[in-house]
Amino acid sequence: MALEALLLGAVGLAVGSFLTVVVERTASGQTLVRGRSHCPRCGTVLRWVELLPLFSFLVQGGRCRSCGQAISPRYFVIELATAALFLAIGAAVWYGTSAPPPFLTANGFSPAASVAGVKWETCSNKSP
DSSP: OHHHHHHHHHHHHHHHHHHHHHHHHHHTTOOSSSSOOBOTTTOOBOOGGGGSTTHHHHHTTTBOTTTOOBOOHHHHHHHHHHHHHHHHHHHHHHHTOOSOOTTSBTTBSOHHHHHHHHHHHHHHTSOO
8 A cells, every 4th residue: 555655646746746837837828738847937947857846846945956046835835735635535545435535625626726726816917
């Protein structure tokens, strides 16, 4: 069961990382299919090791390796929340509970979706 939880958490981190890309690129009018991941401030293309969810944020101290600017903690929060969501759903399936985890209510799909909605709303209300 520990291996399954580890794998499920890793998949949740990867999905959370992708969610941050979708939120950032959609809100800024960029395409999802072209272009490599980059620092939103200086544009430096990220190396493969910097694409590892949570790990790179922690190792780099939440800063871009090139310009040194702080990276929004939103990336960390969305990745962590999505991993927790995957683990909670996995635990519900493994333990056979029929009740959903408390944060999967009608008030919101997940913490990641809530944060994404705040980001989208913030960006879409800016004047051109």
